[in-house]
Amino acid sequence: MSAASFDGAVPRPRVADGARAGRTVRAGRALSVRVEGRTLTVCVVLLLLLAAVVSVSLTTGDYPISVPDVLRTLLGRGERADEFIVLGLRLPRVVTGLLVGAALGVAGAVFQLVTRNPLGSPDVIGFTSGAVTGALVVLLVLQLGGWAVSFGALVGGGVTAALVYLLSSRGGVQGYRLILVGIGASAVLQAGNSYLLTRSRVEDAQSAQLWITGSLNGRGWEQATPLGIGLAVLLPVLLVAGRSLTLLDLGDDAARALGVDVGRTRALVLVLATALTALAAMAAGPIAFVALAAPQVARRLTGAVGAGLVTAGLTGALLLLVSDLAAQRVFAPTQLPVGVVTGAVGGLYLAWLLVSQWRRGRG
């Protein structure tokens, strides 16, 4: 079995395509970024869409507030009621969603590059199952709530991911081995999760189910702040490492020949991506599908050479915010958890995307 047998759907970098070679923007000697016309356009469009979704999220709801009022409130000159709703409820939720979506999108892009598998996502290394197990143990066995749940998820996911790394490393972590060991670990954990759900009272089990679906309901600054700090530290490191990631995509030998320390790069970016996923899960629970879909969508939008971490992050944020909006409004007054909508929207969108690509004879 070679890794190449199941990475066929990742579009190969179109190096020979002279028309989109892009140009290099330098800032000093240390930092240089290759900017490509189409990628830049896609990023700008994504940012505009994000701004539009954020303003819709801030202005609409049970208590509509006009755009000028929101702006005034953001500048600290709004009315008290507006202040409570915008700054206390809507803004932290939107910010949390933005950050969670971005974290998942970037983490997914890293996983797909390292495992060289279009289905690569934090799920494949067992992180999500481990996080759910941790949360279920806290919720159902220890009968605790609040921060203890997030902590349980972090411990569960972290321990699982570390175990999977250790078990799959033998002279360096290899993509396919990582995936297989992850599947094995997930199988055990999911069995344990189902067991925990059947052995508890139905009310407890259902509220646990709510958590493990992933939700932004009732998220505030206490979730958004640590997430924001974490991302501010991790994202720049990943973006720098992203350049060697692009070379990894050419294959281990080619990357080695170009001077990349393949083993160390892979281990580093995997740890960083797992940390991003952990932060996201602590804030909102394990939200399905964003990490899987966002990089795929981003890659097809840009058709870009390279890791596409930025576009994947923006796509993830947009996907999550739109889904959260739908989760709040479509079944109102029932507030569905956003995980339900990301799964539905992401799944259907990926299906549509695949079909339209295949119709055109690509991918």
Added chain:
Amino acid sequence: MPTSTPPRPAGPAPGPAPGPDASPLPTRRRRVHRPTALLVALVLLLVAVTASLAVGSREIPLGTVVDALRGAGGNAQDVLVVRELRVPRTLVGIAVGVALGLSGALMQALTRNPLADPGLLGVNAGAAAAMVTAVGVLGLTSRLQLVWAAVAGAAVVSVLVYLLGATGRGGATPVRLALAGTAISAALYAYVSGMVLLDTRTFDRFRFWQVGTLAGHDLTVVTQLLPFFVVGTVLALSQARSLNALALGEDSGRALGAHVGRTRVLTAVAVTLLCGAATAAAGPIAFVGLAVPHLVRALTGPDQRWVLPLSCLVSPALLLFGDVLGRVVVRPGELEVSIVTAILGAPVLIALVRRRRLAQL
């Protein structure tokens, strides 16, 4: 070393198997004698069936079990336990085991993806979605109605995944099938979690269905699903030769006289029938379909004419042993078989992955 020995050719080394990972080139490992493997598997299955009939929370001596099976008298309660509980449970175990092992092996051959398992082509998601619809929307409750709903859901979704994967030029390639399955599964599981969050009754039913078990069935489930199991098995075994040819690649396969499209469709139909029936009968049992073909290939090599029949024996044996173990470990309670198989199977898979390159598909 005597100098008269000619240097060995660089190709496949004869004699004892080279160490694991000795060479990145495909090397010919020494295989176990394949008829022996078949015989051992058969014996294992017989032992598993016996254990499944004889072991349980109620201790019944083997002699009494045999008497009960023959219809001879004895303690009425013992007879009842054996005939009404353990026999159906064992039969469900055999049918589901064969179906899971075969469909796993077929799927891995069809998608040429070592990770393929019944979850991949949307079968489990389809069954789960149909199940929550049946309970939550249609208000069905009887076990048999739910079984039929699950079969229907699995079938519809498999066809959908296949159609999606087959759009456009190039047809249903392995990666396309996997991607299509993932996309549709994600959407369906979202629907499932929405349904179970909105309705407590559906959730309560679903959380028990979600843990696959062989317990609590009567024989009607087996007899009703029997056509699915039989047709699926026959269809599966008939595709062995064509799948061997396709394993060489599409073009070589075609040159060897295999019909690429027909083989894919027939294999997919077999997988749907088998997994759909297995999931309907016992709920989703992860891991057996994934792990058994790997175990079997490690013994026999990639020849589907050996992999498929041997999977038919090893998989039910594994499932029944798991079920028996689940009855014993937490006495007087029980652990569902899906939990046991996952706990037992995962370390095996991990050890396999770590020890050597997986047997070539």
